[in-house]
Amino acid sequence: MAPSEKTPSAAGDLRQFLNELQDEGDLLVIKEEVDPAMELAAITRRVYETEEKAPLFENIKGRQGDGLFRVLGAPVGLSRVPDQRLGRIAKSLGLPSTASGQDIIKKINGAKSLKYLAPVEVDIGPVKEFKLFGDDIDLEALPTPLLHQHDGGKFLETFGMHIVQTPDGSWTNWSITRNMVHDKRHLVGPIIPKQDIGQIYQMWKDKGEDMPWALCFGVPPAAIMVGGMPIPKGVDEAGFIGALIGKPVEVVKCETNGIRVPANAEIVFEGTVSLTETGPEGPMMEYHGHVWPGQAKQCPLFKVNAITYRADPILPICITGRATEESHTVWALMIAAEVLTICQSAGLPVKMVWCPFESHAIWYVIQVDRAKLVSLKTNMADFCTKLGHIVFGSKPGWYMGKVFVVGEDVDPTSLRDLIWAESTRCEPGTSEFLFDEYGNIPLIPYVGHGVKPERNHKKVVKCCMLPSEFVDEELAWKVGSFRGSYPTDVQALVERKWENYGFGPVRD
Template sequence: MPRHLRSQREYLTALRDIGDLQPIDVEVDWNLELGAITRRAYELPAAAPLFNRIRGIEPGFRVLGAPAGLSSHPTSPLARVALALGLPIDTAPDELVTAWSHLQECEPLPPRLVPTGPCKQNRMTGDDVDLFRLPAPLLHAGDGGRYLNTYGTVVTTSPDGSWTNWAITRIMLRDRTSMTGIVVPAQHVGRMHRMWADTGRDMPFALALGTSPGVAMVAGCPVRDGLDEAALLGGWFGEPLDVVRCETHDLKVPADSEIVVEGYLSFEETAPEGPMGEYSGLLWPEDSRLCPVYRVTAITYRDDPVLPVVVAGMPVEENHTNWGINISAAVLHELRTEGLPVRRAFMPFAAACHWLVVTVDTTAGPGRWGSWRKLAEEVGQAVYRTRPRHIMPKVVVVEDDINPANLDEVVWALATRAHPRETMFVPDMPTLPLVGYLSDEERQTARTDKAVFNCLPRDDWSATGAPVRADFAQFPAELRDRVVRDWQSYGYPPAD
């Protein structure tokens, strides 16, 4: 059974134990300095910064930067994600995806309602509510405001109470008692919001900040409609999650949350939101839009709470680790259920969630599809039938001799195996408006063309005449073993 870190506090201890947490005790400004330090930590990569003193914020409120960024651990780049899933820290990227792709096959274990929890240690209600007491930072030069939510879990439920959803979506401070944020219609928060708007009522919400790391992972996973992420995560870890009831409505949140913000998302009131530097690595200076307003009715928090913060932008950050791994795993699960001969899936970090690479087992031939081109087309079409189809604009279908998490191999396959004539275009598909290259019209309509790159064998190649890789693996096994064994005798230093 995967190891369950039951709170963000346990996660911080685990990071400290592997040398991947950097407490920062000097005072740091929430105005850009915190964001700049976190960005540099991503790009080195360095240990996750834990900011213990923040200028203009009362003592005790803290910030964890880069909560699921690449690790500074020399042999375990995805140690933070592996810890979140309860897996060994040296699990390979594609193996993380394959393991997590079985999440939706777990027997759901509903959460356990408890009378109280650490998140109830302090309360702000009524006139005492003040969002500016929280250490929300201004992350990028050019952002439209201070973003409180970059890695917290938004809890919503359908009007009839039959479906509870956990999701991650960006939310910007507006004033002491309100916030605003993008609500994408194709995503579950947008679906829930539409259900409530159709009834003419504001939608209850709870924002759980600083949860156990597994909660953030499952909240970023595009699971099927109607599934309860809390129950799925309980099934994954083999034990129910403890939840508590909110102060001003009946939504339940993880009991060990560091901070909980609760209230109602308006079905009619809007306010300007953005711009914000995003996962594509770009910030559009004029990208401000009217978005629904979150009205806050209560804030509860632990003693000395820790707010997790993501500074979105150039890879690699949490949009590429958490989100990219989640999308890959969800798509891989769906492709398997369709009976396609797929082995692995991965969104290469450097492609900023704009490529999905799917590997195909070619040992048995193209099977019932009759040709490699038709099989590649079916894989691409199946990807664009999945729930996260609006996210990835380009699908790369390769043979299973390519490691989809190895960018060098993916680029080589694209360069040498993808014939331009066999690139398949899928017109007028739904898209996330944050895709980097969209026209103004495409961003407004959230529609664009997508592509499938076929890197499978050509159909006019004979079985014996198809090219093979010219690399070390093609030499006889006995010779390879001898070369590896005698490597230092040739004068080379020991190989890793």
Template sequence: MHIVQTPDGSWTNWSITRGMVHDKRSLVGPVIPKQDIGVIHQMWKNKKEDMPWALCFGVPPAAIMVSGMPIPKWTNETDFIGALTGKPVEVVKCETNDIRVPGDAEIVIEGVVSSTETAPEGPMAEYHGLMFPGRSSDYPVFRVNAITYRQNPVLPVCVAGRATEENHTVWGVMIAAEVLTVCQNAGLPIKMAWCPFESHCAWFVLQVDLTQLKASGTNMKDFCTKVGHVVFGSKPGWYIPKLYLIGEDIDPTDLKDVIWAEATRCQPGTNEFLFEEYGNIPLIPYVGHGVKPETGSGHHRKVVRCCMFASEFGDGELHWEEGSFRGSFRGSFPADVQKRVEENWKEYGFAD
């Protein structure tokens, strides 16, 4: 967990990002301009000064969760954590700068992020699970001035890559939570937001309140366009390339349900709405390595895929029977038939 602070001390940011050992006394890592750490780093560069910095390992779970949540800029994560846990975060001052770190952190590395010096970093598999050998980028050097630690410290390890690992469970869940807040604050009839872990933080699923949707009198195109602008234009939306809209009969946390809805209800072209005016986080593999690389080209496409029938937007009769019916064992056969089959399951030669 990285901690940086604006030159005037009015904003302290806690965030999750990677770091690579550069040499005996320094690291190198991404400082992406659109992310909070990049915004604050630019403030220090404008002053022609290096940025004070701390890197903490083994922080409280609430701290690492909120550090992975795209809360609004100029909001201190410590305040947010305190609101969640109901008590202040206990912090202590670093040895070599004025940054304050969690008092019960296992290990703390402190120093400065250079405003002028860069070095090659990467490659790394990252949260998407793909590595491009020989590919690296120049990022700022993090110079280490001190390392402090508890007695017999524990160094937590996250093996970034194919799902499911902590990038997906921490980052994906917390982005989804913030997206839900953004949607509901905008008056959109969204009941739930979720990031399927298997999507590697590339798919976010929004469950629509059909009663509110019908009452609004909107149509598929207008609604999906509004959802896209609200979400993609928000801070958490920058991390999201693909949104899936589903109805109330689909469980957003069940990937099989989501795939079924997309496969059977999302008509190619007609139910897909592209947005080219918003950027994508450059860590998405196809952004820089796709057929048409998007880095620096301005073609930062995002998409809303509506996995709903057009009739769900109006008062007309739906195209399928609602309720418990589905083309499945549970939905197609009476309860007494289901019970008889289950009671004789082993006799049919099947295991439990």
């Protein structure tokens, strides 16, 4: 059936996203009762690790009827549907499920040159179907899953979007950051000063008022992708999301403050973030697959004054840990797209940037445009030094540990290609350029738990290109592979007769 004018897009509407996943065989509705005390999380973890269908848990022990809430696991996990491993990422951005990594980065960055479409306010939306206020709210009674056995509490917020606004209303930030249940009326979570939510929190501190806040679950899939993207300070995520979807996001006003939230969100918590009250938070299993059990840290309390939600609401969650979960498919991938823009805006000859999921948001592969590179008449040391300063000195640079520079014969989205290029072309010491003038996110295990440096922890640019690639237009070598070692007519013959020889279909 052709989508009608009225059919919302999957990128703009979670329920449509789920309908399409179901049609494609990439969603599993689980009606059997599951225990939120780890069974639910363990299922979801296994789903990430086997690239299985996204589980939608409808029958969670302790859930009140069809109220708060159903849970969607692995909303942007990888897929085992043939030819659509990146399908959930692609669909979240309005692309066909068969899109490649290159298509995905192109789509994100293509929207940057479109007109940003500010959200439009509507009077009513599905998220206003049910409302709870004040003492009717009991966060401890919700069937919040315990995500990992060594977590310091139950994390309700792992894949929802916080919305905060500067005191003068000139800048609204939509972003993802975790929150744990603290008591009946409070969540607790870190606010990192370097992040935009931290900058805005500081403005409220300077004013001496608690920060009005909303936390929205089940927002348009494109919105949650952008919520995990380090876009430049002062830019409203909402306008960019409108450009990405091709239509402004519809928003409704909160019940208890002036924040506007997506009208088709599943659940919205609204309230204030305290300037003075804190509570113990964490630890929580991190995006790099390690947790150091033990001490909690004091973090600000988020007071919930109202909850609004739609019928049979859905709470999307991310079970952090070893790849591949949403820290990798959303955060790292959106960082990669942003780094491509930063390189290109600085005039660097860069074609593509990617984060191999297996690197847990720490490695970034930067592919050069060789014709442009050669025309610059530069060399490896000058180029990599310049690139390192530009990339590591940028807003996303703080999260990035290691950069790999590759040529055009290496597909940056292929770990096999990257390992081949690094092992064969990157000479220890000679092709590696170290930087210690830029900080690192302390969550990286070798930063927070490694050898203490004399100055700062280092970052590295590893050049996986040979010196001749900076000078010669033509590559001087030929590649030993099916594609590289045989004429095209022989390749075509073998492909045509492949199954006649008795082989099965080729898998990548």
